Amino acid sequence: MSFIETRRNPDDPAAFKATFGRFATGVSIVTCHPEGEGPMGVTINSMTSVSLDPALALFCLDEGAKSLPHFLRAGHFALNILAEDQADLSNRFAGNHALGDDVPTETWDSGAPVLRSALSVADCVLLDTYGGGDHVILLGRVVRVGYREDAAPLLYYGGGYGKLAP
Ligand SMILES: Cc1cc2nc3c(=O)[nH]c(=O)nc-3n(C[C@H](O)[C@H](O)[C@H](O)COP(=O)(O)O)c2cc1C
Incomplete structure (x- = not known):
């Protein structure tokens, strides 16, 4: 089937989700700890690196998300990229x-x-x-990074989890 035959209206949420759901991503827990409140984390897959110099990264959060005001108050966030055995998190x-x-x-x-x-x-x-329709784009200056070399990523594709093939 060609692209022409499957063209859909992007304002149809199902077509929009099916289209972008074919972009395989990892999964992150984005965390913050606002002063005087408890620490918190939200699952996202809308993160990306933005710039090398300066080091910048962003993620997008639903403007109606209960967690949004906490991230704005905290003034910081950590993007914690999950390993393949962390679908439970x-x-x-x-x-x-x-x-x-x-x-x-x-x-x-x-x-x-x-x-x-x-x-x-x-x-x-x-x-x-930045405003992004019904989501808010949160841009961060990356001040520290770290990674493990002994594990593989958790993948998210078509609304479900996956792993890299061995
Ligand atoms: C794999 C996965 C990816 C998600 N990615 C996002 C995302 O990028 N942005 C977002 O706003 N919510 C995302 N969500 C939904 C949030 O985790 C959360 O349920 C939603 O923002 C509701 O938050 P609230 O309880 O603060 O209202 C994702 C959920 C899953 C399971």
Whole structure:
């Protein structure tokens, strides 16, 4: 079947999701710890690196997300990229954003909680926000990065999880 035959209206949410769902991504838990509040994490796959010099990264959060004001108050975030055995964390932080003691964390430069079990981490200071339709784009200055070399990524594709083929 050609692209012509499958052309769809982008304002149809199902066609939009099916189209962009064919872009395989990783999964991240984006975390923050606003002053005087508890630490929290939200599952996202809308992150990307933006710039090398200066080091910048962004993610997009639903403008109606309960967690959004917390990220704005915190002024920082950490992008914790998940390893292939961490689908449980992805599911958990899509629903409940409280970051408890059962998920070991440490603090690097920005003040955001860094998941010790993550595959890699970009620790960021919130630089700016931009309107993006029904989402908000949060741009961060990356102030510290780290990664493991002994694990593979969790993948997200077509609304489901996957792993790299061996
Ligand atoms: C794999 C995966 C990726 C997600 N990516 C995003 C995302 O990029 N942006 C977003 O706003 N929500 C994303 N979500 C949904 C959020 O995790 C969360 O459920 C939603 O923002 C509701 O948040 P709230 O409880 O703060 O209102 C994703 C969920 C899953 C399971």
